[in-house]
Amino acid sequence: xxxxELHALIKQIQIRGCEEQTMEVKSAHYGCPEKLYDTxxxxxxxNSGGTFLFGLDEKEGFKKVGVYDAQDLQKKVMEYCEQMTxxxxxxxxxxxxGTLVFLSAEIPPVDITDRPCFKTAKGRLQGSYIRVGEADxxxxxxxxxxxxxxxxxxxxxxxxxxxxSFSALDxxxxxxxxxxxxxxxxHLASASxxxxxxxxxxxxxxxxxxxxxxxxxxYPQAYYPQLSIIATHVPSNKMGIVDAEGNxxxxxxxxxxxxxxxxxxxxxxxxxxxxxxTKIDSKTGKRVDLPQYPIDAVREAILNALVHxxxxxxxxxxxxxxxxxxxxxxxxxxxxLYGRLTIDQxxxxxxxxxxxxxxxxxxxxxxxxxxxxxxxxxxxAMEKHALxxxxxxxxxxxxxVTLYNTTAKTEPHANMQQDTYKSNIIDxxxxxxxxxxxxxxxxxxxxxxxxxAQYALKRYLEPLIETGAIRMTLPDxxxxxxxxxxxxxxxxxx
Numbered sequence: 227x228x229x230x231e232l233h234a235l236i237k238q239i240q241i242r243g244c245e246e247q248t249m250e251v252k253s254a255h256y257g258c259p260e261k262l263y264d265t266x267x268x269x270x271x272x273n274s275g276g277t278f279l280f281g282l283d284e285k286e287g288f289k290k291v292g293v294y295d296a297q298d299l300q301k302k303v304m305e306y307c308e309q310m311t312x313x314x315x316x317x318x319x320x321x322x323x324g325t326l327v328f329l330s331a332e333i334p335p336v337d338i339t340d341r342p343c344f345k346t347a348k349g350r351l352q353g354s355y356i357r358v359g360e361a362d363x364x365x366x367x368x369x370x371x372x373x374x375x376x377x378x379x380x381x382x383x384x385x386x387x388x389x390x391s392f393s394a395l396d397x398x399x400x401x402x403x404x405x406x407x408x409x410x411x412x413h414l415a416s417a418s419x420x421x422x423x424x425x426x427x428x429x430x431x432x433x434x435x436x437x438x439x440x441x442x443x444x445y446p447q448a449y450y451p452q453l454s455i456i457a458t459h460v461p462s463n464k465m466g467i468v469d470a471e472g473n474x475x476x477x478x479x480x481x482x483x484x485x486x487x488x489x490x491x492x493x494x495x496x497x498x499x500x501x502x503x504t505k506i507d508s509k510t511g512k513r514v515d516l517p518q519y520p521i522d523a524v525r526e527a528i529l530n531a532l533v534h535x536x537x538x539x540x541x542x543x544x545x546x547x548x549x550x551x552x553x554x555x556x557x558x559x560x561x562x563l564y565g566r567l568t569i570d571q572x573x574x575x576x577x578x579x580x581x582x583x584x585x586x587x588x589x590x591x592x593x594x595x596x597x598x599x600x601x602x603x604x605x606x607a608m609e610k611h612a613l614x615x616x617x618x619x620x621x622x623x624x625x626x627v628t629l630y631n632t633t634a635k636t637e638p639h640a641n642m643q644q645d646t647y648k649s650n651i652i653d654x655x656x657x658x659x660x661x662x663x664x665x666x667x668x669x670x671x672x673x674x675x676x677x678x679a680q681y682a683l684k685r686y687l688e689p690l691i692e693t694g695a696i697r698m699t700l701p702d703x704x705x706x707x708x709x710x711x712x713x714x715x716x717x718x719x720x
Contacts, residue, residue: 227277229321232330235279236323238707240288241668243679245360247274247705254280254329255291258302263345266306268357269333270314270343271365273568276357278303278316281328287677292326303331311346312336338566341373356622368540368623375538376565376578382538383581386433390449395442400428403442406590427583436537437584440485441591447482452543455481455492455528459499459550463694480545485532485584486593492528492548493521499550500631518631519555523607523616526600527557527627533585533594534625536561541623558626569618569702573601604629617702653695655686661696664710687711 227235245251248269252259262278269276280299282288293299300318307314316331336343342365345353354365375382407426408415414422423429428438439446440453447454459476461469468474477499481491500518531546541560549556563569565578579585588594604616608629617628660673667683676682690696691711699710 227317227319227330227332229319232319232321232328233323235277235330236282236290236328239279239282240290241671241679243288243671244683245284247272247357247359248276249279250276250360251279251282251284251288253283253285253291254293254299255283257294258299262303262306263310263348263353264355264362265357266310266314266333267343267345267353267355268362270310270336271341271355272357273335275335276333278331278333279328280330281326287679290323290326290328292322293329296320296327296329299329300331307333309346310343311350312340312343314343338373339377341377342370358622366623368538371538371540372536372562372623380538381583382536383437383584384427384430384435385538386430387436387439387449390434390439390443392434394444394449395434395438396444400438400442403587403590404428410590427587435583437581437587440537440584441587443484445482446484450542452545453537455488455546455548457481457492457495457548457550459495461552463551463553465549481548485588486591489525489528489532489593493525495548496524496550496555497521500555519629520607520611520613523604523629524555526603526607527616527629529594530600530627531557531559531625533588534561534564534580535559536623537581537584553631555629555631556626557629558624560624562623562625563620569620572618573605619702653690657686657690658695658713661711661713664699664712666710670711 239245239249239251250265250269252262259280265276265278280293281291283291303316303318307316314333314336316333319330319332321328342350342354344350344355347353351367351370352364354370355362356365356369357363374380404422404426407422414425417425420429420432427435428442429435439449443449456478457480458478461467461473461476466474469476477495479491479495481488481495483491496519497517502518503516528548535541535546536559544560546560547556547558549558561580563572563577564580567575567577571577585594594600601618604627608614608616613632614630617630619626619628655674657670657673660670665673670687671679671682674682674686687696691698694714696711697714698704699712700706700708703709
């Protein structure tokens with residue numbers, strides 16, 4: 227950045243009164259801060275990198291204090307960066323305001339093939355960090371493994387399925403699959419049956435693979451009980467709230483079987499539990515059913531979870547979660563986005579594939595097209611049904627898709643007694659009324675008039691967002707500088 231940008235950054239931090247996903251503030255008034263390794267690692271391991279801003283005192287409400295010695299501070303920061311693997315090369319910018327000097331150090335992202343970046347002396351498992359909000363968290367063993375799996379191109383979909391023999395497979399389904407593969411690839415028919423098994427991913431070095439078990443197993447969960455779908459339907463917009471009869475769940479089911487079986491079972495669960503409105507076409511006089519969710523979108527979301535989840539030994543104890551709330555449906559699978567793919571690229575670029583053999587086999591079985599059309603199909607189906615855009619989220623080893631229904635647009639907390647909902651809202655500062663029109667963070671901070679802006683937002687704004695009384699205009703980008711907040715319902719109804 228240039229000096230002008232650094233001045234603007236200082237002002238921005240003081241207005242917001244908090245650090246961010248890509249910003250770490252350090253005083254450095256009396257010397258170089260200690261233990262910068264964690265943040266250097268965390269910044270390097272995220273696609274956006276991050277920036278240190280030296281010269282503001284967070285404990286004093288981000289007061290301008292300046293740095294002790296800009297030249298020496300740059301030297302010390304470089305020493306920290308040189309003790310990382312791979313070595314990090316920061317970019318420094320200096321500016322001054324009167325006698326006070328400020329320094330920024332931009333930490334670039336490390337290429338994904340070199341991640342995780344870690345403190346050399348602590349080793350990869352102990353010295354790797356990830357940024358979560360404004361905090362640096364140690365990477366889990368699985369998070370470290372995920373980078374290694376991409377770098378070394380591990381193929382967990384064809385890893386041996388421990389203890390599984392051919393007797394555990396449905397021979398009729400297996401033979402039908404091989405017949406289809408022979409039709410696709412006529413030269414395959416000339417190979418021995420053992421070679422056909424190897425070439426199609428049924429076996430690897432003579433052992434039954436995870437793909438074979440998941441597609442042709444008589445009962446895959448006998449070997450891996452948690453490779454299933456846990457489906458629940460709750461009466462409110464969040465877990466823990468019971469209905470008028472005291473029921474925590476409207477319906478709950480463990481869905482098992484092969485991947486095609488689980489896909490069918492999950493779709494059946496959704497069809498049973500979602501509401502279907504009836505409308506009479508004014509032109510034809512015929513009845514038209516309007517499902518709460520477009521089934522095309524639901525199918526693609528569940529299918530993506532099944533074929534793109536992580537099937538490594540790290541996640542074999544984690545089921546897929548399908549949760550139906552009053553205002554939305556959430557489908558969450560173990561394993562975040564794979565490789566270089568980012569949320570904003572979903573449906574727009576050809577992604578790296580975590581389970582190529584499994585995906586190809588599902589294509590042969592006619593369950594998927596394998597043309598990267600799943601995300602566009604979900605988006606189009608939701609738009610066609612005049613529903614909110616789907617929300618995709620990638621976080622710490624899991625990926626989720628949220629599909630909102632019409633309730634999300636009109637009733638923030640459907641299926642709750644309205645009086646109960648109102649009584650749960652605590653709005654001491656009148657933020658709901660203040661946010662009848664869109665307001666920025668800065669405007670809210672000024673309205674609350676509390677010295678600690680960070681405390682003000684956490685204490686008064688965030689609880690209202692959690693209850694649904696106030697919503698974000700950019701819910702998929704909660705920390706965006708363009709984020710604004712608005713009351714979720716008419717005030718006279720509160």
